[in-house]
Amino acid sequence: MKLLDKSSSAYLYQQVIDFIEHQKKIGALHPGDKLPSLRKLSRQFDISVPTVKQAYIELERQGQVCAKPQSGYYLQAMQARTLKPRPAKWAQCAPVEVQGRSMIEQVHAAVHLPNTVALGISNPIQAHPPDKALARLMRSVLSKVSEKAVSYGPVTGDAKLRMQLAFRYQDQGVEINPDDIVITNGAQEALSIALQCVAKRGDIIAIESPCFFGIIELIETLGMKALEVYTCTEDGVCVEDLAEAINQHDITACLFSTAINNPLGSMKTDEQRQAMVSLLEQHDIPLIEDEVYSEIYFTDNKPKPAQLYSEKGLVMTCSSFSKTAAPGYRIGWLLPGKFEEQAKRIKRAQSASTPMLQQWTLNEYLLSGDYDRHLCVLRKTLTYNCERMRALIAEHFPQEVCISKPLGGSVLWLRCQSHVKTGEFFQQALAQGVSFAPGAIFSPSGKYQNYMRVSYGVQWGEDVETAVKVLGQLVYEYTGKQKAAQLLEEK
Known part of the structure; x- marks a missing residue:
């Protein structure tokens, strides 16, 4: 041509x-x-x-x-105003019980609404689903195992899958015995087991702020209290802030995402991660690491697990295939550190076992090399989607709106003008076929009223672009109404 x-x-x-x-x-x-x-x-x-x-x-x-x-x-995208680290001292909170359950329920329900662009849920594999490869492997596995597929499996999960996971951690320098790994029903069960290993009702759990609302709700369900620790938009939880929180409060355990935070997309350096583990182990405080996004990094190298730096076995690692391969399979895992026996006992009492067919399928997926090839494409697609989404938001939202610049993951964290309360136009967005996650649900104390989380883990199309324009227009309209109300008050 x-x-x-x-x-x-x-x-x-x-x-x-x-x-x-x-x-x-x-x-x-x-x-x-x-x-x-x-x-x-x-x-x-x-x-x-x-x-x-x-x-x-x-x-x-x-x-x-x-x-x-x-x-x-x-x-080149329009210049987006990027969220910066805090300009001044962040107010330390007291431990609190969780608020905002109603809005969390609404965000989850919106995922299944027909004719709705679901920007409120983080489901990265929508950007590059491996469903055909997994379906083919599952058919192959099913033809071999037959009646075994509907039987109970071992409490700790399939031995071959645990071996594959151990190999992957060993590649990063973490020496893991496959027998120590506990396969779980998704990362959420892994987190639940980990929390129950080290804490009881009424205990204080330090979390990131902002923090994934699923973690906040889990802490509430277990009757524990959440203590918010300021989380930098670039480096995650600051070690100095954590040290201050330890001095001020009787913290039982910490639950952080040191690899890729949700919703910020921040990532600690290996040196910062090591310093954090050292601080916590000096005080004999367990660290539960949620690393479900660790494979979705936009940097040159995958972040090292915090468990690599543990000398006392106080670090527990929770992850899953939900963000990288198959959320519907509900296959996660827990590296329990020194809490192995407690973890296995709680797993046995809580759910007895995890479906085997999905485990066998994922084992074959890892063995074939298709999983790593899929991850490579997924990361590239999400990197591209992230830039496009930031550009769209910069174009269609008020110029005062600041946007995170994540180092991985599948979501953007937006700060609107201080008077904007994003939860107040959530239902309006749904009525126009768009969902998002209001900022307040990412804080147990209801902070971040003027923030919102938007997912770029999507199959990109005109519907996504239209959805972003709708959200931008709603922010404009809300701002206009607030200004009009203010003028009336002044009169």
């Missing part, structure tokens, strides 16, 4: 630039979109790769595109 005029006096690379600018003008390319690869455009226009690269470099110099290592060139 020859679209360039090689007889023209204009340089060929300039014609490529003109083509890209025309695509922007007619709406074929949007801020945050990935440009065609150098080879693809060179074939399309029958020109050399260096000519296309020269055009892209010039567009980059002009600030119209940006290059991303090992990913390609992207149309």
Whole structure:
């Protein structure tokens, strides 16, 4: 396909630039979109790769595109106001019982509403579902195991799957005996078991703030109290803040996501993670690490598990395949550290075992190498979606709205103007076919009223873009109503 005029006096690379600018003008390319690869455009226009690269470099110099290592060139997004670490001292909270259960129920219910774009739930694999590969493997497994598939399995789970998980942790330097791993019904059961291993009703559990609402609700269900510890938008929980909280409160255990926090997408460095574990073990305080997003990182290397730095066995690691492969399988696991016997006893009493067919299928998935290939594509897709979503929000929300810049995961954390209460227009959004997660449910004390969480773990399409525009318009409308009400009061 020859679209360039090689007889023209204009340089060929300039014609490529003109083509890209025309695509922007007619709406074929949007801020945050990935440009065609150098080879693809060179074939399309029958020109050399260096000519296309020269055009892209010039567009980059002009600030119209940006290059991303090992990913390609992207149309520059509108400048989004990025959330920054706190400018001043964050007010330390007292331990509290959980609020906001009603809104949590509404957010969960919205996932299953027909004709609704579900931006309120974090389900990363929607961006690149491996359902066909898993269905094929499950059929193969089922043909071999037959009646065994409906029988009870071992309390701690399938030995082969535990072996595969142990290998993966050993690759990161964590020496794990497969017999120590407990397979669970999703990460939520792993977290529940871990909490029951180290705490009882009335005990204080330190959590991140903001914190995934499922953790907050779990702590409430177990009759424990949550203590919010400030969490930086970039590095997670600050060790100095944690030390202060330990000095002020009788903390029984900590439950943190040191790899990828939900909803911030923050990530601690390995050095910071090691310092945190050292501090906690000095005080004999167990750390429960929720690392369900650890495979969805946008950095060069996967974050190391906190358990790597434990010398006393006080770190417990909870994870699952729910965010990376199959949420419906409900397969998670727990590395219980020194609490192995308690964990196995609680698992036996709580659910006896975990469905075997799904475990066998996932074991085959890991063995085949398809899982790691899937993760590679998933990470690239989510990185791309993240940039597109940030660009869309910057374009359609008020300019005062600040947006997180996550280092992984599948969600963005938005801070609206201080007077905006996002929970107040949640139902309006649902009425227009869009769900999101209001910020207040990410705090046991009801903080973050003017925040919202939006997921980019989606199959990208026009419906997603329309949904973001709807949310932006609702924020504009809410702001307008508040200003009008304020003017009436002044009169």
